Amino acid sequence: MVAATLQISPSVSVYPRRLEDSQAVYVKAVADDSADSTAAIQQAIDRVQETHGTGIVFLPSGRYRITDTLRVWPGVRVIGYGPTRPSLVLAPKTPGYQDHEKFMVFFAGRRPRGGQPLDLDHPRVNGLSLDFAGDASPGTFYSAMDNVDLEIGDGNPMAVGVRSRYAQHCYLAHMDFHLGTAMAGIHDAGNVAFDLRFFGGQTGIITRTPSPGWQFTLLDSVFEGQSGPAIRTYETGLTLIRPTFRHVPTAVSVEPDHSEMLWMSDARLEDVSGPAIVISRENALRTQINAENIACRKVPVFAEFRESRRQELGKGGTYVVRTFLHGPSGSFENDEGRVVTRYRADAVTHRLGNCESHRRSGFGSAL
Secondary structure, three states: OHHHHOOOOOOOOOOOOOOOOOOOEEOOOOOEEEEEOHHHHHHHHHHHHHHOOOEEEEEEOOEEEEOOOEEEOOOEEEEEEOOOOOEEEEOOOOOOOOOOOEEEEEEEOOOOHHHOOOOOOOOEEOOEEOOOOOEOOOOOOOOEEEOOEEEEOOOOOOEEEEEOOOOOOOEEEEEEEEEEOOOEEEEOOOOEEEEEEEEEOOEEEEEOOOOOOOOEEEEOOEEEOOOOOOEEEOOOOEEEEOOEEEEEOOOEEEOOOOOOEEEEEEEEEEEEOOOOEEEOOOOOOOOEEEEEEEEEEOOOEEEEEOOOOOEEEOOOOEEEEEEEEEEEOOOOOOOOOOEEEEEEEEEOOOOHHHOHHHHHHOOHHHO
């Protein structure tokens, strides 16, 4: 079973002491997941918006059970602190997370005026349940969540940790997503994220073109034990720097009938049973897949093209992909203007720890 293979080390709080800010709001709620903390956390977020418009909500160490979606208004940052990283916990079989997609944390584009009630079940846009207050947008700046873990109990198959389709100066950082059998950790991402770890779930991230039309950049993050592709993407401009993928069927899958511009570098892939990368619309000029310095172990197929089923195979049990390129040629060679594939990988018979990027990723020590 997947659960038996997960290598979960405890998260580490990057802000171990209380951070002092006279204009911030500090959450006061039961922190042992014995009571519903949804209202207390939402009230803290609302208070920042009501008093300053933008600002910080500080969440101390503890486990906070929530039973409904938390709405983070534009320009509000939820930051955890204390000796252990605080967790937002969705208990097993929480009502509302079984039949259609529903979020634990929703980054909104605006807050309704006049105290209007919020209904995250209606309307539905492209099949997603969105707050009528408005999805985060190209005008949503400075929102963030930092140093807060999310945990989804069993029996919530349509749960999603975060929807964060915001714009500049927004981020997710220092977060673990314990997904169980949930739908995803993130559905629709924006701007930048770093130091995220996804354990279990159907997939880690499902995403598409960020709302400003720019790329989404993910740094120093880990995906482990997803039952489907760790990342499902299309037209995102997805940039992955130093990612790790373990015990998954596929690392990155481009959704059918869509293109992607992917850049992945200094990655570690281990025990990826199916194609590490699945490429769609392989002959489209907007399909541009680039990878370099990818350490692989137990990755029999590095890339597969969805339409033709053509495959680029691994080079033995352990190998390093020096370069993988698929897309329109930009050279002044005979193939200029055509879609080409270039793939160079070398089998490895010694420990990879001598390579600086692999020392950083820890891959060498695992061999």
